[in-house]
Amino acid sequence: MVSAKFAPESRGFKRYAAAAAAKEYLSLEREVELAKRAKEGGILAVRAEQALVEAHLRQVIKVASGYRNYNHSLDTLTSVGNVGLVKAAKKFDPSKGFRFATYARWWIDAELKDFVVRNASMVKVPSTKQTKTAFFKAPKLRRELEAQGMDEDTVLDIMADRFGIDKAEMAAVLAARGTATSLSAPVNSVEDGSATVGDLIADDAPSPEEIIIQTDEQDDNVRRLNAVLSQLNERERDIIRSRRLVEEPLTLETLATRYSVSKERVRQIEEKAMGRVRQALLAA
Template identity: 35%
Template sequence: MQPQKATANVTGVPALQSAGILAYSAAIKRFDLLEPSREQQLARRWQERRDQSATDELVTSHLRLAAKVARGYKGYGLPIADLIAEANLGLVIAASRFEPGHGARFSSYAMWWIKATVHEYILRSWSLVKIGTAAAQKKLFFRLRGEIRKLAGETTALTPEMAQVIAGKLEVTVRDVTEMDSRLCGDLSLHTRVGDGDGSAEWEATLVDESPDAEEIVAEHDEVTRRSRALRTALEVLTERERRVFEARRLAEQPLTLEQLSCELSISSERVRQIETSAFAKVKRATILAARAGSEAMAA
């Protein structure tokens, strides 16, 4: 069962023009940052009494953080107002799940949820260009531009040599790199002519349909659904702390280091490693059992 979520009237940032964004930025500055003790107090009020005003105060005090994170993704060509709205949604989710008593600041905990919701929104918005859903493809999508800038300096043109280096670093193929670069640079008309002279042809005529047939699509969808269901079931065997470590170390696009998690959870790095190892073993066992049960149910 999904945990009850807090709601705050701050996620629906309208589609504003630049003047509206400036007004919004000015408005959120009036909310003061909280002391650690106040954050803990508010979190307890929500956990113990489901006090809506407590989560509202947690959220509003961190709206500037959400806006700052959202602006970091403006290079993807999406409305900044929508990015801020998604970041605020992540902030609300974080406020509803933040647990007091672990010694972590709310901002450290909220940052993960803010980035997760923004990433999900960007991937949904770019679905028309068939962005991959695999972890490696997502990492390539979010890091390609930065890697190109590191290698090329001020220029952003991808060369074959750069594609080779990036492919090795991000553990994808060179073709994945070049195709992702083309998608991020914008759509190309199918009627663009390629080649010279009599040998030229429209780009559409040179394309090869490598997409799977309907049977393969259905089979893949069923397999992905079965694995996702098994993983969700497996995660339920973990404690809250085990789940946080497992998700941050094994499921996140940019996994946190042992040191980062030790600071967040106020425990040693070695203890974080032990929790990760134990959680992974639990999830592996539970996933196998859940997958086996699903297969037996389908066979029956």
């Protein structure tokens, strides 16, 4: 279990952030070593899991910062994000080919989405993938539909159909959204031109709405890329993955040794395969 000393408290966030900043990023080899050891059980497994979590505390702060517009303190959001990070550390399998940072971001984000939806309103909103997606995407769609002159009932029908939930659930989602802090709300009670909540939030991180849209687009791109790669032979796939799709690409020399061919031959295979990949993706 991860040490409680890294759980942020209302007066301890600076210490938490300092501890996060002090931890070095893990190399791929060290990450794999820790992940494997964490599966073995015993005190060494606990320490390995702790090390894996502590090295990614900065990621919790980064992801949690994107949810500050929903009337929760960064202390609270970071604490929730930690839960997702610990879950990721317990479930991570390095043999799947993903870096832990990528895997952990999904778990941190999922935990925060669930928390925001559950605590957005006294109105009960079922916590499903469809309702969580609707919660973050609904405002943009609603504005688009209302701009077309549709009445409220028609808007509700279309939105419920778009997100795959029934009308009552859609109404509950909108009610929950209505309690979230508005970025246009003035800080003072009198609207005298004072700063708004949004003005006081300096954050370059994408909003939760943008994260959901980006995630959908990334998932679609991954599916398309995998479909294209499946059309290549095994050697071509390995060369493309090893040269273009990993954080630390292999050299031509390494792959030449692996396949007992010249470096120039590896380069030719890579270029030819990449040409096929580009053509297929453009046509998809």
